[in-house]
Amino acid sequence: MLTVHHLENSRSQRILWLLEELGVDYDIKRYGRDKQTSLAPPELLDIHPLGKAPVITDDGVTVAESGAIIEYLVNKYNAGTLLPEAGTPERMAYTYWLHYAEGTFVPLMLMALIMGRIEAAPLLVRPIAKGIAGKVRSSYLNPNIKRNLDFMEATLAESTWFCGERLTAADVQMSFAVEAAEVRTDLTANYPHLAAFLDRVRARPAYKAALDSGGHYELMGGNRS
Numbered sequence: 001m002l003t004v005h006h007l008e009n010s011r012s013q014r015i016l017w018l019l020e021e022l023g024v025d026y027d028i029k030r031y032g033r034d035k036q037t038s039l040a041p042p043e044l045l046d047i048h049p050l051g052k053a054p055v056i057t058d059d060g061v062t063v064a065e066s067g068a069i070i071e072y073l074v075n076k077y078n079a080g081t082l083l084p085e086a087g088t089p090e091r092m093a094y095t096y097w098l099h100y101a102e103g104t105f106v107p108l109m110l111m112a113l114i115m116g117r118i119e120a121a122p123l124l125v126r127p128i129a130k131g132i133a134g135k136v137r138s139s140y141l142n143p144n145i146k147r148n149l150d151f152m153e154a155t156l157a158e159s160t161w162f163c164g165e166r167l168t169a170a171d172v173q174m175s176f177a178v179e180a181a182e183v184r185t186d187l188t189a190n191y192p193h194l195a196a197f198l199d200r201v202r203a204r205p206a207y208k209a210a211l212d213s214g215g216h217y218e219l220m221g222g223n224r225s
Contacts, residue, residue: 002026007040007053008033009218011066011176015054016214018070018172020206022078028213066173067098074169082169093163097170101177105152108145109180115141149181149191156193160200167204175201 004019006012006028019026031041031053045051048064055064056072063072074083084090115137121129152174155162161171178194181187187195201207211217 002056002058003029005029005031005044005047005053005055005057006214007031007044008216010040010053012054013210013214013217014066014172014176015056015069015073016210017175017207018073018082018169020209020213021082021167021172021204022073024073024077030215066102066176070098070169070173082167082172084163084166084168090164090166090168094168094170097162098173101170101173105148105177106180108141108148109177109184111136111141112145112184145181145184149185149194152178153191153193156197161197171197171201 002019002024004012004015004026006016008031016026016028031044033039034041040051040053042051044053044055047057048055048062050064052064054066054069055062056069057063058072058076061072063069084094115133118133119126119130152162159165161167162174163170175198178187178198181191181194182198185191187198
C-alpha cells in the first residue's frame with residue numbers, strides 16, 4: 001500500500017490531490033508541526049534522512065521531493081492522464097513548469113517569509129533588522145516576485161492550464177506556488193488569470209477530496225479547510 005507521510009500545512013497536500021486525480025488508493029500517516037518553531041517533527045527523520053515532507057513509501061520504495069514524487073506517481077500509475085505526449089510542445093512546457101515551481105518561484109516565497117520574521121526581531125535590534133530586510137525586499141525580492149508573477153499571468157492568459165488546455169501534473173506542482181503567492185498578493189485584483197487558475201483547481205472534485213483526506217490546510221498564513 002502506498003503511504004503519504006503528510007505534514008500538516010505543507011507541500012504534501014498537493015501529493016494527496018495528485019493521488020485523488022489518479023484514483024490511486026493510499027494511506028495517510030499524519031505529522032504535526034512543532035508548536036513553537038513550526039518545523040517538522042523529528043519522527044519524519046525515521047522516514048527520510050532530511051526529515052521533511054512530502055515523502056511517500058510505496059512497496060518498500062521511499063521517494064522524497066515534490067517533483068520526484070510527482071514523476072514517480074505519474075509514471076507508475078497513470079502516465080496517459082496527467083502527462084502530455086512525449087515530443088510535443090505541451091510535454092516541453094510540462095517539464096519546465098514541473099521544475100520551475102520549486103526551483104524558481106517557491107524559494108522567493110520562502111525568502112519573503114524569512115524577511116518577515118527578520119523584521120519581527122526583538123525591539124532592541126528591530127530597526128537594524130528592518131533596514132536590512134527592507135533593502136533585500138526593494139533591491140531583489142519584490143522585483144523578482146513581480147517578474148515571476150507577470151510571467152505566470154501571461155502564460156495563463158494564453159491557455160487554461162500551464163501546459164495547454166488539459167490539466168497535467170505540472171499544474172498540481174504549480175498549485176502550491178500560486179497558493180503561496182495568493183497569501184501575499186491580491187491575485188483577483190492584480191493577476192486575474194492566476195486567480196482563475198486557483199478557482200479551477202479548487203472546483204475539482206479531486207482537490208476537494210484531498211482536502212477532506214488531509215484535514216485542515218493553512219498555507220503561509222492562508223486558510224483552506
